[in-house]
Amino acid sequence: MNKVRAMFNSYPYITNVVGYTTLFATADLIQQSMLEGTRTQSTQLNGENSKEEASVIYKEEGALDQLEAYKWNKHSAKEKLVTNTAMHNINWSQTFRVALVGLCFHSNFNYHWLRALEKRFPGGGAKKISVKVFLDQLVAAPATISAFYIGLSALEGRDDPLEDWKNKFWTSYKTGVVYWSIMQAVNFSLVPPIARTVFVGGISLGWTVFLCHFKQQKNDSPSSCRT
Numbered sequence: 001m002n003k004v005r006a007m008f009n010s011y012p013y014i015t016n017v018v019g020y021t022t023l024f025a026t027a028d029l030i031q032q033s034m035l036e037g038t039r040t041q042s043t044q045l046n047g048e049n050s051k052e053e054a055s056v057i058y059k060e061e062g063a064l065d066q067l068e069a070y071k072w073n074k075h076s077a078k079e080k081l082v083t084n085t086a087m088h089n090i091n092w093s094q095t096f097r098v099a100l101v102g103l104c105f106h107s108n109f110n111y112h113w114l115r116a117l118e119k120r121f122p123g124g125g126a127k128k129i130s131v132k133v134f135l136d137q138l139v140a141a142p143a144t145i146s147a148f149y150i151g152l153s154a155l156e157g158r159d160d161p162l163e164d165w166k167n168k169f170w171t172s173y174k175t176g177v178v179y180w181s182i183m184q185a186v187n188f189s190l191v192p193p194i195a196r197t198v199f200v201g202g203i204s205l206g207w208t209v210f211l212c213h214f215k216q217q218k219n220d221s222p223s224s225c226r227t
Contacts, residue, residue, distance in 0.1 A: 008194050017107040020201035024102030027208035028095045035213065098212060101151040106144055111197045113140050118193045129188045136184050137177050145172050152215060164215065172211075179207065 008015050117135065121128045149165040158164075183203045191199045 008198075012194050013111060016111050016195070016197035017103070019198040020107035020110060020204075021099055021103040023198075023201035023205050024106060024208060025095055025099035027205050028098040028212040029090065030205075031209040031213045032090050032094070034209070097152055097155040100155065101148060105147045105151060107197065107201070109143065109147070110140070110200050114196045114200070115193070117188075118196075124189050129185055132188050133181050133184050137181060141173060141176055141180060142169075145169055145176065148211060149215070168214065172214075176207075 113136075117132045121132055146165055146169065149168060150161050153161040153164050184200075187196055187199050187203075
């Protein structure tokens with residue numbers, strides 16, 4: 001812990017930016033793995049019929065031990081197939097784009113934005129924390145949501161880079177206000193200023209999983225998220 005603290009103290013910019021970007025990209029890998037795992041599991045439905053047939057045969061023959069062994073082997077093989085297929089089908093180009101957006105904008109923006117807030121409203125206290133949370137939702141939330149949708153759409157070569165932003169921004173922002181107001185209140189009150197960017201990256205992990213997932217959805221199904 002002391003070594004980590006010393007690293008943050010010695011290299012605050014590098015540790016915060018690299019840490020945030022890593023977590024940002026990891027979120028996309030998680031959502032891709034989850035999505036691919038779900039798809040792979042759905043393809044196993046046909047195999048369930050053969051499993052039921054085998055169960056009937058084993059029961060009729062009284063081979064209960066063989067039945068249990070069959071179930072165990074089937075379950076283990078299924079889990080391995082889901083895991084291997086999910087990792088094999090990762091779209092690394094997509095993850096790279098997410099990491100690039102996180103590196104070029106989100107990590108740098110959050111680092112300088114959080115430092116500016118602390119410099120303008122130093123310390124804690126309910127009043128200062130409330131002001132910092134309010135300003136964060138007023139300025140940072142719209143900026144980061146917009147950068148995510150527009151940045152990724154531009155890197156994907158979309159004909160209209162604003163399409164996702166137009167369809168998903170408002171719902172994303174409204175939902176994010178609740179989540180991020182709570183998380184940033186914790187950040188401003190408990191986390192040392194030098195580590196706040198990485199903390200934001202950490203609490204963004206689960207949220208960005210959904211954001212990356214919703215980014216892939218059709219625009220007639222707007223969803224909520226914030227980076």
